[in-house]
Amino acid sequence: MNYSESPFNINHIYDKFKLDETKVRKNPMEQFDDWFADGQINETSAVSVSTVEEDGCPRTRMVLLNSYNWDGFIFYTHYDSRKGKAIEKTRQACLHFFLPRVQRQIIVKANLERIPENVSDRYFQMIPRGNQLSSLITRQSKQVPNRDFLTNKMHELEKEFRGKEIPRPEYWGGYLAKPYEIEFWQGRGDSLHDRVLYNLTADLEWEISRLAP
Numbered sequence: 001m002n003y004s005e006s007p008f009n010i011n012h013i014y015d016k017f018k019l020d021e022t023k024v025r026k027n028p029m030e031q032f033d034d035w036f037a038d039g040q041i042n043e044t045s046a047v048s049v050s051t052v053e054e055d056g057c058p059r060t061r062m063v064l065l066n067s068y069n070w071d072g073f074i075f076y077t078h079y080d081s082r083k084g085k086a087i088e089k090t091r092q093a094c095l096h097f098f099l100p101r102v103q104r105q106i107i108v109k110a111n112l113e114r115i116p117e118n119v120s121d122r123y124f125q126m127i128p129r130g131n132q133l134s135s136l137i138t139r140q141s142k143q144v145p146n147r148d149f150l151t152n153k154m155h156e157l158e159k160e161f162r163g164k165e166i167p168r169p170e171y172w173g174g175y176l177a178k179p180y181e182i183e184f185w186q187g188r189g190d191s192l193h194d195r196v197l198y199n200l201t202a203d204l205e206w207e208i209s210r211l212a213p
């Protein structure tokens with residue numbers, strides 16, 4: 001096995017911003033809001049979601065961040081997809097935001113719950129018709145024979161629902177990820193990065209600490 005003599009990113013300089021545990025917001029969702037307001041989360045507001053599967057190994061994929069509020073982060077998916085099954089079982093996930101332009105990351109450990117059905121209904125009616133139809137073709141993460149299978153099903157569904165409202169399938173909807181731990185990471189020079197950790201205590205207060213880089 002040969003190891004590279006010219007690894008990537010060896011001269012990368014982290015010098016854009018600082019993060020001070022004595023100056024951060026008391027509530028991590030406010031801190032997230034400040035960083036989100038910088039407009040740098042990324043162009044699609046995508047976030048990676050990791051779940052732990054039956055074999056004990058985590059599995060990560062991107063989803064679109066639909067929104068966030070004081071309670072946590074909302075994304076939409078299939079409840080019986082591979083990620084959905086893991087969430088339904090463990091009720092937990094880890095969300096990860098990478099903000100390369102501002103040299104930041106945010107790591108969120110959260111308890112997950114389904115959002116109210118009427119909220120998912122409303123959102124489903126807002127998404128493009130094609131996306132609504134594709135959610136009806138088959139269950140996410142299931143094996144399918146080929147792409148023709150998907151396009152043929154799509155044509156059938158287009159005919160079936162022509163001129164009709166498409167109902168939200170009960171297996172599609174939103175999750176609210178309610179954080180109990182959030183780390184904000186700011187890249188700094190000499191690898192002396194700033195890491196500020198928020199932990200939710202039993203009294204539902206946020207405890208703030210600094211971690212070694």
Ligand SMILES: Cc1cc2nc3c(=O)[nH]c(=O)nc-3n(C[C@H](O)[C@H](O)[C@H](O)COP(=O)(O)O)c2cc1C
Pocket residue numbers: 044046061062063064065075076077078081082083084140141
């Ligand atoms: C930028 C991006 C955004 C995505 N947004 C979503 C989303 O909002 N919901 C979703 O279910 N899948 C989304 N996906 C697809 C997922 O990454 C994944 O392939 C799918 O949800 C099936 O995952 P699973 O089999 O692990 O459950 C997105 C993928 C990318 C790359």
